[in-house]
Amino acid sequence: MKETTIPVIGMTCNHCKASVESALNELDGVTNATVSLADNNVTVTHEDVTTERLVDAIEEIGYDVPSA
Structure with a gap:
């Protein structure tokens, strides 16, 4: 099992949070x-x-997602 943390630009509310979590x-x-x-x-x-x-x-x- 791996754990990856990804920076995300544009999330401002709980709807954004739910959308990203659901997609992943x-x-x-x-x-x-x-x-x-x-x-x-x-x-x-x-x-x-x-x-x-x-x-x-x-x-x-x-x-x-900002590029590294």
Whole structure:
């Protein structure tokens, strides 16, 4: 099991939090996704899911992920 934390730009409310968590939790291999609005990030517990796929799922629903 891996844990990945990804910064997310544009989350401002509980609806944003729920949208990002839902999009990530729907991916095969994701066990849990938890957004921190205070820290502007999401922590994802997963197996066999690339960081690129996690970022794609976030960007597909309209949020930005700053490049490293």
